[in-house]
């Protein structure tokens with residue numbers, strides 16, 4: 001049974017956050033509202049979104065949300081829904097040989113935000129806003145996929161696989177597993193880019209520690225300290241990036257450097273300093289290209305790659321998938337636009353493996369990602385579901 005615990009406070013609008021733990025199993029109807037969210041007869045347009053956002057799921061604690069979503073997909077008529085070996089929520093619609101994978105992520109950054117539905121407070125604002133961690137990044141996009149596929153239903157010869165992946169905000173463990181499990185004809189990745197835009201590129205990332213060591217010297221010796229050497233190394237790396245970027249017009253084509261941290265210390269015989277260097281890579285610089293170049297620039301300092309490096313990815317523009325989404329957005333009165341992002345996404349993990357046409361789609365303003373003010377406009381969510389439904393229908397016909 002589709003069930004959403006529903007508690008209303010007339011002063012606040014609707015608070016779905018009051019008892020999140022009961023959400024999947026309980027149903028409370030408020031007669032003042034006249035809405036019974038607890039019956040599976042009535043498909044409420046926002047139950048998937050609100051229910052999913054109400055399941056707080058920072059990376060590493062996704063289980064409750066995953067279980068909820070698996071049940072939700074079952075109740076929406078998916079042929080199969082299950083938790084895979086990586087802990088991802090998976091829903092399958094249809095048994096055809098051709099496959100579309102719709103990959104969203106179910107984890108969020110930490111920081112719980114009360115789940116509240118309020119009228120849009122802005123003077124010319126429309127509709128209602130749903131506040132909650134993940135409402136934008138990226139449960140809005142994931143819920144959109146779940147609802148759009150439910151509305152499209154089974155299409156002869158095709159299979160839709162909707163995945164709510166875990167750990168995207170950390171090392172993308174969920175997507176790394178998914179990359180090995182499917183070989184889709186088309187891939188749609190869920191990230192917020194406003195309902196009327198299609199994202200075609202995400203940058204790569206290749207973080208590293210750069211360490212400098214020196215023997216101890218008397219402070220009056222005039223010899224360069226490890227800390228001084230580290231500062232010089234940073235300036236060299238920065239100068240390289242500046243010259244690389246000099247003739248690049250678009251941010252997507254540039255090397256974006258960040259000095260994420262710096263520390264130093266010494267013992268009786270040795271002193272050392274370490275820089276934590278982050279970089280967002282363009283498509284034509286792979287992580288291994290970057291590490292090689294960094295080694296070359298820093299001389300005798302030691303480069304240690306940290307975390308998971310991912311290459312940048314730019315999607316092919318002239319594909320049936322992109323055309324389907326352009327039409328889908330237009331069908332809802334939108335003027336579609338393409339965007340290229342400076343962050344990374346699960347696109348970077350799966351696209352190089354699958355090598356099929358791909359796009360990134362999802363409602364919500366990504367400027368609100370990770371902020372305490374994270375919220376989504378329900379009207380935009382609904383448009384995104386209809387646009388995605390229209391796009392999928394065109395794609396598989």
Ligand SMILES: [Zn+2]
Pocket residue numbers: 105137138168191192
């Ligand atoms: Zn995201």
